[in-house]
Amino acid sequence: MPLLENGHLITDTWHYAVDGEALGAGPVIVPLSRLSEGLGRITGALGVVLPVDQNVSALRDSLPKISLVVIGFPIFRDGRPFSQARALREHLHFTGEIRASGHILPDQYEFLIRCGVTTVEVAEETDLSAWERALHQFRVAMQPSVMNEKPTGFGLRRFLPA
Amino acid sequence: MSADILIRDDVLPAVRSVGTYTYDQIDRVFLRERIEQFKDQVARRISGELTEDEFKPLRLMNGLYLQLHAYMLRVAVPYGTLTARQVRALARIAREFDRGYGHFTTRQNIQFNWIRLEDTPAALEVLAEADMHAIQTSGNCIRNVTSDEFAGASADELLDPRVHAEILRQWSTLHPEFTFLPRKFKIAISGSPQDRVAARFHDIGLIARPDVNGRPLFEVFVGGGLGRTPIVGTKLRDDLPEEDLVAYLEAILRVYNEFGRRDNIYKARIKILVQALGADEFRQRVDTEFVAMDRARYRLEPALVQAIRNRFGVPAFEPEGNASALLMEMRQKDRAFDAWVRTNTHAHRAPGYISVVVSLKPAGGIPGDATSDQLDMLANLAERFSFSELRVTHLQNVVLGHVRQDRLYEVWQALSEAGMGTANIGFITDIVACPGLDYCALANARAIPIAQKLSSRFADLELQREIGSLRINISGCINACGHHHAAHIGILGVDKRGEEAFQLTLGGSGEEDASIGQILGPAMSEDDAVDAVARLVDFYLVRRNDEERFLDAYRRLGTAAFKDVVYAPA
Numbered sequence: 095m096p097l098l099e100n101g102h103l104i105t106d107t108w109h110y111a112v113d114g115e116a117l118g119a120g121p122v123i124v125p126l127s128r129l130s131e132g133l134g135r136i137t138g139a140l141g142v143v144l145p146v147d148q149n150v151s152a153l154r155d156s157l158p159k160i161s162l163v164v165i166g167f168p169i170f171r172d173g174r175p176f177s178q179a180r181a182l183r184e185h186l187h188f189t190g191e192i193r194a195s196g197h198i199l200p201d202q203y204e205f206l207i208r209c210g211v212t213t214v215e216v217a218e219e220t221d222l223s224a225w226e227r228a229l230h231q232f233r234v235a236m237q238p239s240v241m242n243e244k245p246t247g248f249g250l251r252r253f254l255p256a
Numbered sequence: 257m258s259a260d261i262l263i264r265d266d267v268l269p270a271v272r273s274v275g276t277y278t279y280d281q282i283d284r285v286f287l288r289e290r291i292e293q294f295k296d297q298v299a300r301r302i303s304g305e306l307t308e309d310e311f312k313p314l315r316l317m318n319g320l321y322l323q324l325h326a327y328m329l330r331v332a333v334p335y336g337t338l339t340a341r342q343v344r345a346l347a348r349i350a351r352e353f354d355r356g357y358g359h360f361t362t363r364q365n366i367q368f369n370w371i372r373l374e375d376t377p378a379a380l381e382v383l384a385e386a387d388m389h390a391i392q393t394s395g396n397c398i399r400n401v402t403s404d405e406f407a408g409a410s411a412d413e414l415l416d417p418r419v420h421a422e423i424l425r426q427w428s429t430l431h432p433e434f435t436f437l438p439r440k441f442k443i444a445i446s447g448s449p450q451d452r453v454a455a456r457f458h459d460i461g462l463i464a465r466p467d468v469n470g471r472p473l474f475e476v477f478v479g480g481g482l483g484r485t486p487i488v489g490t491k492l493r494d495d496l497p498e499e500d501l502v503a504y505l506e507a508i509l510r511v512y513n514e515f516g517r518r519d520n521i522y523k524a525r526i527k528i529l530v531q532a533l534g535a536d537e538f539r540q541r542v543d544t545e546f547v548a549m550d551r552a553r554y555r556l557e558p559a560l561v562q563a564i565r566n567r568f569g570v571p572a573f574e575p576e577g578n579a580s581a582l583l584m585e586m587r588q589k590d591r592a593f594d595a596w597v598r599t600n601t602h603a604h605r606a607p608g609y610i611s612v613v614v615s616l617k618p619a620g621g622i623p624g625d626a627t628s629d630q631l632d633m634l635a636n637l638a639e640r641f642s643f644s645e646l647r648v649t650h651l652q653n654v655v656l657g658h659v660r661q662d663r664l665y666e667v668w669q670a671l672s673e674a675g676m677g678t679a680n681i682g683f684i685t686d687i688v689a690c691p692g693l694d695y696c697a698l699a700n701a702r703a704i705p706i707a708q709k710l711s712s713r714f715a716d717l718e719l720q721r722e723i724g725s726l727r728i729n730i731s732g733c734i735n736a737c738g739h740h741h742a743a744h745i746g747i748l749g750v751d752k753r754g755e756e757a758f759q760l761t762l763g764g765s766g767e768e769d770a771s772i773g774q775i776l777g778p779a780m781s782e783d784d785a786v787d788a789v790a791r792l793v794d795f796y797l798v799r800r801n802d803e804e805r806f807l808d809a810y811r812r813l814g815t816a817a818f819k820d821v822v823y824a825p826a
């Protein structure tokens with residue numbers, strides 16, 4: 095699946111664990127059910143998929159050993175992953191990659207980024223220009239976020255990075 | 257656009273809008289960019305790139321509904337306050353893009369019922385020129401924050417809540433985390449112990465008051481609401497300090513976004529979550545979040561609040577002089593004027609001033625409708641008599657907040673000429689009605705025709721004065737947009753074997769004595785419902801004690817007595 099960072103296509107160096115197969119040595123993304131197996135590996139970066147109905151505190155203890163958390167949108171209208179991303183940054187001070195997957199619209203890109211999401215998995219046939227446009231469309235937001243954007247001088251408004 | 261447009265106004269604008277926040281360049285850039293985005297979305301929809309399912313939440317974010325016959329555009333009126341210039345922009349939209357009228361809603365917004373999809377970007381441009389928008393007037397997000405229609409004017413007010421309403425408006429506008437909530441989310445804020453915003457019937461209701469040092473404190477109610485499951489809100493906090501207002505609301509919304517139900521839209525409002533968890537557990541979760549969160553990020557420093565307050569214009573009241581004496585004189589001379597003053601005005605905090613409620617409920621009319629010409633007229637009156645400020649009420653009327661008492665007669669004459677001088681505020685014909693089956697795709701029954709029939713039936717003003725305070729609210733279906741549960745007499749449209757029918761509820765109130773109306777009995781036809789209301793009123797007139805209101809008589813006499821009047825006529 096194409097992977098976007100800052101509106102651009104990047105190479106995905108991660109692999110999702112395959113059911114019933116060993117995890118191997120490279121960077122691998124495991125389901126939450128295989129987290130301890132992943133943590134038990136000696137080499138290779140570890141990513142984990144956080145189910146949409148899980149509180150981020152499920153990852154609290156293992157987070158120092160996790161480089162990537164995938165949050166998933168069952169449907170774009172389900173706003174829970176926004177809260178998960180924000181909580182990973184704000185409550186657990188997670189500094190690794192947060193990747194959004196599932197059904198997402200380019201119109202949600204700014205919200206994702208402002209909640210702390212780093213990368214987005216988009217569908218194969220997606221019009222990438224819509225994502226790029228979405229990223230540079232706005233220069234002002236009306237409230238602070240975990241990205242700690244620059245205040246505009248008064249009120250809660252923030253300048254979005256160009 | 258170059259970056260220098262983002263240089264903020266260091267200097268306060270020479271002209272500030274009275275009663276509402278005055279935009280600066282940055283606010284305008286924000287609106288422009290959002291309109292560009294919506295234009296792009298409309299184009300993608302028309303080209304087929306977006307499916308209707310994908311387009312729907314995006315257009316809803318921009319206030320665009322698909323109704324029975326056409327698109328409807330709902331324009332946000334933050335805390336119900338408009339400038340004359342904005343009212344003219346609304347008149348223009350009604351004229352150019354609709355059928356010459358607009359409809360004021362129970363959430364202090366205005367909606368246009370006959371908008372074409374391809375015209376919406378242009379309509380939004382007209383709004384933007386007047387610093388207005390339709391953002392978040394629909395969809396599962398934090399909706400337009402409503403407030404007291406007498407804010408900043410009322411003699412009984414402790415604190416003008418509109419500065420805080422503006423802060424909440426800004427905070428909630430395209431909030432990155434709370435734009436795809438389980439369901440819509442409504443906030444109301446009042447600064448008076450007389451609850452005119454139905455704080456206990458909102459997802460969050462706030463009542464502000466100053467502490468001993470004059471710093472604002474907030475009572476916080478959560479999980480109230482009407483709709484299918486009417487519930488009076490739970491008080492979460494009694495004394496939330498100003499600096500934590502945004503942080504605490506963030507905490508409530510975070511809990512709701514995570515735990516609110518998403519499997520059933522009828523169980524998705526926060527009231528259901530509060531009921532399911534219980535008030536204590538809900539409060540516990542909010543407190544846990546509140547304690548854990550980075551509160552500094554959301555802290556409202558006094559300087560921040562002051563900076564927002566500085567962008568509100570303040571009316572320059574003139575000394576009282578002989579204003580009130582002149583008003584007394586005119587009232588003695590003209591009885592019709594006197595009757596209107598008694599019903600359609602509200603005591604003002606400044607000597608020599610008074611607030612005027614303009615009735616949008618003429619005999620036999622459609623509650624809340626205003627034509628383009630009437631809107632222009634209201635803009636003129638606001639300019640001439642009320643510091644260019646106009647307010648929308650949650651009962652679908654409008655208010656001129658600050659009128660000098662010695663000019664009230666002129667205002668009344670002008671209103672009367674324009675068909676807006678009906679002296680019926682708070683009376684039985686001051687009816688609230690949702691759009692119903694004339695427009696709304698969810699409706700079971702039409703709400704407007706029965707409102708018109710009741711309005712005609714009780715048109716006699718002498719009779720209305722005799723009946724006194726009596727609130728009738730009408731909803732076309734169980735979603736209760738007409739707030740029928742919160743009315744002394746509520747009328748609910750239901751579907752009875754494919755026919756439109758109406759059920760009565762009695763004893764509701766949306767004010768500080770909040771209560772939920774009780775269903776009286778089986779539904780009946782439109783004409784029977786009108787007759788039933790007439791019989792209820794007759795019964796009340798016979799049985800009341802002295803000055804007892806209908807609501808109080810109902811509470812004293814009980815449901816059974818009133819039920820007999822309708823279902824077992826002697």
Ligand code: SF4
Binds near residue numbers: 696735
């Ligand atoms: S109460 Fe029902 S009919 Fe009336 S506007 Fe709401 S959804 Fe439509």
